[in-house]
Amino acid sequence: MSSNQNHIPADPFNPVSALSDEQKEADSRRFPLLSAIDSPEDLRKLPVEKLPEVCSEIRSFLIDRLSNNPGHFASSMGSVEIITALHYVFNTPDDHLVFDVGHQAYSHKLLTGRRDAFATQRTLGGLSGFPNPDESKYDSFIAGHAGNSISAALGMAIADKMTPGHEKRKTVALIGDASISNGLAFEGLNNASNNPNDLLIILNDNEMSIDDNVGALHAYLSELTTSERYNRLRYNIYQKFREKGLIGDAGKRRLLRFNNAMKSLISGDQNIFEGLNIRYFGPFDGHDVQKVVKVLKEIKDMTGPRILHLRTLKGKGFPNAEKDPTTWHAPGLFDPSTGERHKKNEPDSPLLWQQVFGNTMVELADMDNRVVGITAAMPSGTSMGILMSQRPGRGFDVGISEGHAVTFAGGLASGGKRPFVAIYSSFLQRAYDNVIHDVAIQGLPVTFCIDRAGVVGEDGVTHHGLYDLVYLRCIPGMRIASPADEETLRNLMFSQLEEEGPLAVRYPRGKATSPDWKTPMKRIPSGKGRMIRETENPQAMIMTVGPALHDALKASDILESDGIRVEVADMIWVKPLDEELLRRAMQYPLIVTVEDGAVTGGFGSAVSEWLTDHDYKGKIIRMGVPDKWVHQGKVAELKELCGYDAAAIVSKIKEVL
Secondary structure: OOOOHHEOOOOOOOOOOOOOOOHHHHHHHHHHOHHHHHHHOOOOOOOHHHHHHEEEEEEEEHHHHHHHOOOHHHHHHHHHHHHHHHHHHOOOOOEEEOOOOOOOOOHHHHHHHOOOOHHOOOOOOOOOOOOOOOOOOOOOOOOOOOOHHHHHHHHHHHHHHHHOOOOOOEEEEEOOOOHHHOOHHHHHHHHOOOOOOOOOOEEOOOOOOOOOOHHHHHHHHHHOOOOOHHHHHHHHHHHHHHHHOOOHHHHHHHHHHHHHHHHHHHHOOOOOHHHHOOOEEEEEEEEOOOHHHHHHHOOOOOOOOOEEEEEEEOOOOHHHHHHHHOOHHOOOEOOOOOOOEOOOOOOOOOOHHHHHHHHHHHHHHHHHHEEEEEEOOOHHHHHHHHHHHHOOOOOEOOOOOHHHHHHHHHHHHHOHHHEEEEEEEEHHHHHHHHHHHHHHHHOOEEEEEEEEEEEOOOOOOOOOEOHHHHHHHHHOOOOEEEEOOHHHHHHHHHHHHHHHEEEEEEEOOOOOOOOOOOOOOOOOOOOOOOEOOOOOOOOOEEEEOOOOOHHHHHHHHHHHHOOOOEEEEEEOOEEOOOOHHHHHHHOEEEEEEEEEEEEEHHHHHHHHHHHHOOOOOOOEEEEEEOOOOOOOOOHHHHHHOOOOOOHHHOOOOOHOO
């Protein structure tokens, strides 16, 4: 476990029961079996015939709690039986259960001692929305991005084989059908077939990711079948050969390949997993918990890597979620009895940043036939789906494959197109090599539209977009901008139609600034910012990028009321910097930079480097996210904790002036 001194808040996982004694008593009446389960050991004391009832109570509990404290709903509803069966059959936490992404892990939390604290999930200082080893010994590995479970679980399985006393431990990777198409998952599968291990991979096939699955592998999984009887017969024959000393580990893989080849010849089908020498079982009904328990017990002690294919229904047990799992991936507040989602009636409310982006993409596509859009399994999350639906053939969803998305964009750009790649900041980290090698080195005109930049709130440490400015700023030829309002976002996107080389435009999660978002677009020159607030005889300048401008303006109002005069500049550009504004700032004794991102190596660092190179003699204060991990909470709470909201800006300036 990592040290809490590297985290914000200092003690991020210390949730206590959020329930009163009366609420606990009510729960014990409504959920009698679940309320008696404080660990998987308690679950394993129940007869297997009671497990369907446990699963039913878990679903009712999730509906009740998530209707009031939103989270990832449909995925967790669909995985109840699988997780219950895994904890029933395997000796967790001694045996490892490794989640992929973690959207489906709520049942896991309920069965591992976090039931009464579940009401704190995704809140400041409460439970994380994802598995995290800092939170519980039952969380074997952190989960937040897709595709890593097989590689991580394989490492654990091999580590146990190499450690005296741990050789009999079991390791299970639970991965969804969308995640298994990720390149990292394929790398893990390939390595699993080439190293001695006993890894069990559970493929949770619900034919959905967040949006509809795409790609040939999804279609393949939809049709894949195999014979349970055949698998059992083959296993029994192998065991008899082994007992008689007729085959050892060295010959096992040769026999496996021979069996797979014979099966393919007889059936006319080639199983992709068995083609990798990974035993395949299934598909089975993933909602028949007693059947899943039976199958798991049958294959639990088998040696060698194997995969169990289970079919499930995303949103299982809640009709609205079953019919529309995309909307119910994270539905927000809802009425548990009717399924009606609570929507704020704000007709004049600003659009979300992503919606401004999506609508602007349609306008740009109509202006320029070179414009195309790319997203990695997030057409609704990024609003690239607006372009895809309104201008078919101009937008591409490549699945959970961020690296491929970037290289694909590079190929399109080299063919004369103007690709706009919409990826969450946190997920773009996975494509860093591709950004450098397949776009930047060639100077290709790819626009990276970096959604969810900055602190994103309740999704927490795996999803905050804090590092894009840092990891992109050092790339030669990369231009980087961050708009403070939707008008600037639109202008930056429009300007790229006539620019050469790559551009990164970062913008936050949530609502933009004005209902009047559809402004006429005009060109913004690279490296040109703007003065937002000027004053006579200023004592300091606050320089911002992105929505941090609004906190700076609030701070300047407070400071002015206290007789302290400051100017405020919206720099817009992190690279290249506006040197004219920097020279203007050099005349003041204090310069404060504010950014919604990592303060180490980000915008403030860029300004400090320039000022140092030009012999600035005044004081520089850099404000942003400090060099610590930031967990879940509301955006305003996290900005206050990290010390770069309006109040913190006022306090810092008053300390100096």
